[in-house]
Amino acid sequence: LQSWSSGTDLWVSQCNSTINHPGLLEQLRAEKFDAVFGESLNWCMGGIFHLAGIDKFALAESIAYKDGMYALTQVPTASSYQMFERNFEGFPNVVDLMAANSLFFLNSDQLADFSRPSVARVIDIGGIVVSNGHGKLNKEWSAILDLRPKTIFMSFGTFVRAWAMPEEYKETIRETARALPDVTFIWKYEKPEHNASQGIPNLVETTRSPFVRLCHPLRTGQHERGKLCRYKYTSKRETAAMLNNKPFSAREIFVRNMEFLAKHGPLRQLYHYGRHLNFIQYYLLDVAFCVIGFLLVVLSVSFLASWKLILCVKRMVNVKPK
Incomplete structure (x- = not known):
């Protein structure tokens, strides 16, 4: 806030x-x-x-x-x-x-x-x-991607600075990297001079990257995007093919x-x-009021009729034969 x-x-x-x-x-x-x-x-x-x-x-x-x-x-x-x-x-x-x-x-x-x-x-x-096409990576990035079979890029976006994270958070990332020696972790870290990846061969610090990213939603539309990945992208290859072959x-x-x-x-x-409708018109509250009013009238009439019928039956039951 x-x-x-x-x-x-x-x-x-x-x-x-x-x-x-x-x-x-x-x-x-x-x-x-x-x-x-x-x-x-x-x-x-x-x-x-x-x-x-x-x-x-x-x-x-x-x-x-x-x-x-x-x-x-x-x-x-x-x-x-x-x-x-x-x-x-x-x-x-x-x-x-x-x-x-x-x-x-x-x-x-x-x-x-x-x-x-x-x-x-x-x-x-x-x-x-x-981009409609992809050029070749430079030698630096090619060498990094060839280090291990898998690569993960970590970025906390614009507002969350990795260098300002509590030290215990950084250590958790380091421990994760150590536990997965077959994966290269590329960490978007704004102050490389901190040497946050020192001693961990598969953890690489960088301030830029051309890779597709796996993001953790933090604010605004990021939460929707995160849910969308689970909902829409169950068939990633099919979705990608459709997007790449759109007519325009x-x-x-x-x-x-x-x-x-x-x-x-x-x-x-x-x-x-x-744009010209007021709150009541736009949300059809006037129609809802009419429907609710009609239902209340019907229920009231039904209740009164039932009550009159019950009273009439009671009178007939209470009448003693001469």
């Missing part, structure tokens, strides 16, 4: 500095962009695009779909920011500006993701940064959609009516 709080403070400070930078908005207006795109993580750009007069824009995500994106795909939200209102009187709501995107690109693929509801403006471009590449899909947006955007036709 502390890291998120400090990150938010930095983001607000950066956004304030950007929108108040002398001449920046004028320069952006003068560029007369055909179309632009940016990552939805940066909510500041919605206000910048508005001030620069750019209405043809798309959003992109470096991860797959997550719940927090609903606001950007036309589902109402209560989130808002005040930086622009302090500097520009009568400024529109930032969420509404970001929701005005024409296209929403996701780093996901339908063949390798959970099934989910979607809309026309959401486009999957998973694997866009994956992710790059082609992205480029052609951006060209279409630049020529015909903004694509208001892709908006769905859900």
Whole structure:
């Protein structure tokens, strides 16, 4: 929570500095962009695009779909920011500006993701940064991979620094490496000068690697990716073959959609009516209330009728013959 709080403070400070930078908005207006795109993580750009007069824009995500994106795909939200209102009187709501995107690109693929509801403006471009071909490894990496039959790459991502781990954690990794002498462990360690792998021949420290990685999820979309590996990748070869033989590449899909947006955007036709529905309408609570009300009436009438019938039967039983 502390890291998120400090990150938010930095983001607000950066956004304030950007929108108040002398001449920046004028320069952006003068560029007369055909179309632009940016990552939805940066909510500041919605206000910048508005001030620069750019209405043809798309959003992109470096991860797959997550719940927090609903606001950007036309589902109402209560989130808002005040930086622009302090500097520009009568400024529109930032969420509404970001929701005005024409296209929403996701780093996901339908063949390798959970099934989910979607809309026309959401486009999957998973694997866009994956190379179509692989060159030969240099001598250093070839020599490392040839050391043993198997190789494992260990990385704790961007936020967790291996060098800052408690010493007992590091020792656990060393013990694991010692227990598997036929496996080469490549450990992403940010400070090689610590000599963390000293004395362990199959433990190699590095700050870079071209290998496919086995990851342990820590935050945000990583948990979903971890579960997805267990759920979807039971037949890895078949899935890989399908992904490699798709009729259109992710790059082609992205480029052609951006060209279409630049020529015909903004694509208001892709908006769905859900953005105009309030909370009760969107979740069909009015229909639910009607159904529940009808059921309550039926149950009440049935209960009263049953009660009257019981009373009538009791009277008949209690009547003594003359």
